[in-house]
Amino acid sequence: MTGTSKDTHTRDTRQRILTAGTELFRRRGYTGTGMKQIAEDAGAPFGSIYHFFPGGKEQLGEEVIRTSGAVYLGLITTLMEPYTDPVAATHDAFTAAADTLSELDFADPCPIATVALEVASTNDTLRRAASDVFARWIDGLGAYYAAAGVPGPAARETAGSVIALLEGAFMLGRTARSTAPVLAAGTAAAAVVRAALDEG
């Protein structure tokens, strides 16, 4: 095995551990997920988790939050940017989110929501990671609304409320095993954006 292919293998194992952690967290939460289960799902030897994440579960948890947060920021941009009408963009993003919820068999489409609630009062490192991720999503979506004509501070507040609506609708939809709350929230989110544009 050459050095290069060993490096690739190493990166693959680390990535598989991160992916397994992300998938388990969105189904079982942070507290409900054991390191042993993550190793098993990643097809990695148990000890290798501590090789890659010497800080253990907290380090892995923080990296899952920050990495999947960055991926989702890209997703928001990709989803919204083709639209010139921010009201339609917002509405259709919720329709797409409802499809994802159903495809995931009602696991959380948001990779950090369950962890965020679990750690908010108990683990400040992970709370801050989740807070940073939400702040970046709100910045990104807020910039999109600002460019689309929502005035400055209202643009960021609108983005925050649209993300809150999506997170809350995922909670109701997961619990009821139904996409209906997410689809209804799409209509509500469109109304929120329309009202913000009218204020501008």
Place this chain on the structure above:
Amino acid sequence: MTGTSKDTHTRDTRQRILTAGTELFRRRGYTGTGMKQIAEDAGAPFGSIYHFFPGGKEQLGEEVIRTSGAVYLGLITTLMEPYTDPVAATHDAFTAAADTLSELDFADPCPIATVALEVASTNDTLRRAASDVFARWIDGLGAYYAAAGVPGPAARETAGSVIALLEGAFMLGRTARSTAPVLAAGTAAAAVVRAALDEG
């Protein structure tokens, strides 16, 4: 000790266990809360938890969800009914919720949110309990919006979206340790209700 005062004592212990469970779940979630901790916080002997809740943590969890759900339904009614204007009622309910979030030092004002996300994919008994509670809140708030002039099916959808907004805003607010997302969500929720009234 008379039979009556013993019954009272028994009821008190059971109630203290439920209260301790509710308080711990909103801070640490369901998985992160141990029965031993609940007994300690309730000032009850460890064994008494299994006396009162022979089904163990799941039975206690279900009862916490259903009991606190019923209490909150009463709270929604009390909070909204003095208002004749549903837009102002909705806006001011979020302001009150922001105060509660701050008073709780950013523990979850909603007693079932964290548990709902944790169990949605892993425990069907608790998922159903949470789903029943959300459905009753949506029914109750939907009836209020219907009485205030929002047409039939839209009234229930509006209620669902307002509750989703509140749950999502608690998530953002807890994570950021800030009431700002809840206050912003109040403006958004008012816009959602206004739009639903205008459609009617």
